[in-house]
Structure formats: C-alpha cells, structure tokens
Amino acid sequence: MAGSMTVREVLYMYSVARQAYERFVSICGNPEQAKNAVALLVWLDQGTVSAIHHVPSISPAAVAAEANGVLDCLRHQEPMLPAIPLISALCQDGNVDARFFAFHQDLVVRGVAEILDGVGKLIFDDRLQVLLRRYQTGLVGNPPELMAPYSSEPVAVPEDCRSMFITFSKGMPIDR
Numbered sequence: 001m002a003g004s005m006t007v008r009e010v011l012y013m014y015s016v017a018r019q020a021y022e023r024f025v026s027i028c029g030n031p032e033q034a035k036n037a038v039a040l041l042v043w044l045d046q047g048t049v050s051a052i053h054h055v056p057s058i059s060p061a062a063v064a065a066e067a068n069g070v071l072d073c074l075r076h077q078e079p080m081l082p083a084i085p086l087i088s089a090l091c092q093d094g095n096v097d098a099r100f101f102a103f104h105q106d107l108v109v110r111g112v113a114e115i116l117d118g119v120g121k122l123i124f125d126d127r128l129q130v131l132l133r134r135y136q137t138g139l140v141g142n143p144p145e146l147m148a149p150y151s152s153e154p155v156a157v158p159e160d161c162r163s164m165f166i167t168f169s170k171g172m173p174i175d176r
Contacts, residue, residue, distance in 0.1 A: 018124075040070065066084045
C-alpha cells in the first residue's frame with residue numbers, strides 16, 4: 001500500500017471485505033471467527049484469486065466454518081486439513097485446496113496475521129465504519145480520523161514481551 005493513502009481510501013478499498021464480515025457476524029454471531037475468515041479470504045485475494053467477491057453467492061456460515069477450520073489446523077506442526085469445497089469454489093481458477101494451505105502453511109499464517117494486525121484494524125473497527133457511513137451521507141464534514149494517512153508498518157514488540165524456546169537433546173551432552 002502506498003504511504004499516501006488515507007484511512008477513508010483504505011476503508012473504501014476493503015468495503016467488500018467489510019460487507020463479508022458483517023454478513024458472517026450476522027449469520028454466525030462470532031466476531032472473532034468472522035474476522036479470521038475474512039482475513040483468510042482477503043489474503044487469498046492478494047494474489048490472482050478473487051475469493052471474497054463471491055461470498056454472497058455461497059453460504060457464509062459454511063465458508064466461515066471452513067476458513068476457521070483451515071486456520072485451526074494450520075496451528076499444528078503437521079496440519080491435517082479438512083476438505084474445503086466452498087473455499088475452493090470461491091477461488092475458482094486459483095487451484096486452492098487443502099494441499100495448498102498445507103504446503104504454504106507458514107506463508108498463510110503470517111499473511112493472515114499481517115492482515116489482522118494491518119488493514120484488519122480498520123476493516124473491523126465498528127466506530128470507523130459508522131463514521132464512514134456518516135461521512136458518506138453528509139452528516140459530518142471531513143473527520144480527521146478518516147482523513148489521516150494510513151500506515152501499515154508493523155509495531156515493534158518490546159524486548160520484555162519477547163520469548164525464546166530452548167530445548168536440549170538427551171543425545172548431545174552440554175560441555176562447559
């Protein structure tokens with residue numbers, strides 16, 4: 001994303017994602033699962049696949065369940081992914097199936113996390129969405145929150161919040 005985009009322009013760019021999110025929440029009732037499902041579909045849309053635009057034509061509850069099933073399985077070292085006929089159908093020409101997610105496990109997990117931590121903070125912000133609707137209807141002028149430049153730079157994690165996992169093999173003694 002260009003550094004000169006405003007929050008309003010980003011919200012417009014991801015308006016289809018917001019519509020999918022609202023539909024998932026209205027049917028499934030779980031905002032966290034809806035966010036995860038939309039983030040996965042937005043991640044798929046970054047390539048040549050246009051999955052999120054086809055959500056209205058397919059059962060949103062089943063798509064959200066498949067997406068969350070994929071993300072749950074990707075948390076394991078050796079993912080055993082379920083069949084995902086609806087996501088595969090959404091991706092039509094993208095050749096996306098369970099093997100795709102298993103092969104690209106780390107890429108998918110990182111990509112979805114980046115979306116949730118980046119544009120997802122705008123897409124899923126109800127207050128910004130209300131402000132955008134009020135702006136569109138002329139009820140407010142140019143709110144500073146919408147006119148602010150959008151920055152997608154990741155936030156650095158403080159050193160005190162970092163951790164490291166160390167393991168020692170029984171077969172390899174430690175010499176001092």
